[in-house]
Amino acid sequence: MNKLDYCYHTHTYRCGHASGEDEDYVKSAIKIGIKRFGFSDHAMLPGIKQVHSRGDYSLLDDYLASTHHLKEKYKDTIAIKVGLEAEYSERFIDYYKDLLSSKAIDFLILGQHFNFDKSDNPKYIKNFRDDIEELYSYADYLIRGMRSGLFKYVAHPDLFVTMFKKWNKDCEIVSKMIxxxxVKNHIPLEINIHAKKYWKDGYERLIYPCEEFWKIAGEYQVEVVAGYDAHHPSEFDNDIDFVFELIEKYQLNHLEDYTI
Incomplete structure (x- = not known):
């Protein structure tokens, strides 16, 4: 039976589209043998309200208090880190740096769900349809994020495929860019476990994890991790065999003993 002993991609109910108590996520992770665990809810951003996408900024203190409490409570059972999944945007660089330098959080992962307009307001990637300009904008934000040194790894780097019905030359170019x-920045890319629920007949867009993307990742021998991206404690019971099938099929450089 395939298993992972780490997971640093875990949400909480505060984001508005996850559910379950914080402690139950920890208990579920322990149950399946996770040894290194990270909370990484969608970053609460000052001045930004995105109901059902991320928690309000007013929830940050409660999130930090709860997760740090669990970090201490379970320290003899599981190594817990407290982090956030965040988009790269010039507007929030200082905010991210402050969170890290103050030790409020241990890490950030780069999950670029949004591009930004000229006023730095977020625009949801999945709302774009066959938009080549926004595809390259996504790549630009992701690349700047990787170069920033703020993020430990890139969550679901192949999220952009949901913009299209069919794989195309631009998807290939962007995949190679990413x-x-x-590789240049020694930053791992994540095979996203949560997204496998979209693998079903009749889904109208391309889906991720996307085999075409991971074939290219194998050719580049980029470092690869996996993330449950759990939105409910029960999701730690999700089948992960497909992750190891991708790793074997495309000879991916999987970091089996990954630690943040």
Whole structure:
């Protein structure tokens, strides 16, 4: 039976589209043998309200208090880190740096769900349809994020495929851009476990994890991790065999003993 002993991609109910108590996520992770665990809810951003996408900024203190409490409570059973999944944006660089330098959080992962307009207001990637300009904008934000040194790894780097019905030359170019930058900056890319629920007949867009993307990742020998991206404690019971099938099929450089 395939298993992972780490997971640093875990949400909480505060984001508005996850559920379950914080402690139950920890208990579920322990139950399946996770040894290194990270909370990484969608970053609460000052001045930004995105109901059902991320928690309000007013929830940050409660999130930090709860997760740090669990970090201490379970320290003899599981190594817990407290982090956030965040988008790269010039507007929030100082905010991210302050969170890290103050030790409020241990880490950030780069999950670029949004591009930003000229006023730095977020625009949801999945709302774009066959938009090549926004595809390259996504790549630009992701690359700048990787170069920033703020993020430990890139969550679901192949999220952009949901913009399209069919794989195309631009998808290939962007995939190569992302993988090349990941290698240059020694930053791992994540195979996203949560997204496998979209693997079903009749889904109208391309889906991720996307085999075409991971084939390219194998060619570049980019470092690869996996993330449950759990939105409910029960999701730690999700089947992960497909992750190891991708790793074997494309000879991916999987970091089996990954530690933040």
């Amino acid at each position: 993988c090349e930058e990941a």
